[in-house]
């Protein structure tokens with residue numbers, strides 16, 4: 217079940233520099249910065265007022281998927297993320313419909329959320345993240 221928009225992920229080359237632009241120039245509030253070891257990412261969640269946030273992502277490793285994204289496409293929107301309830305059931309349903317999934321099982325994302333990615337080939341070109349908050 218869909219609950220709402222959770223965040224928009226933006227791939228950046230230098231997180232500190234991006235934080236400074238979003239905070240100091242654009243006037244947004246940085247809510248949290250996390251290192252996601254498993255995904256080789258450093259991320260910052262930027263508040264834009266409501267429940268939807270912006271997630272700035274900097275790769276910590278050249279082999280990570282975000283590093284490859286930056287190499288081929290440059291900085292910009294990397295994924296959209298919708299908040300859901302019942303992520304396991306949703307993944308089963310999507311798989312049954314032939315949707316191409318990056319993650320067939322949810323994994324742990326930032327802030328203890330359970331997340332799974334749907335391949336851009338099945339979403340008209342933008343990686344889609346499903347997020348279930350604890």
Ligand code: CO
Nearest residue numbers: 225271297345
């Ligand atoms: Co995300």
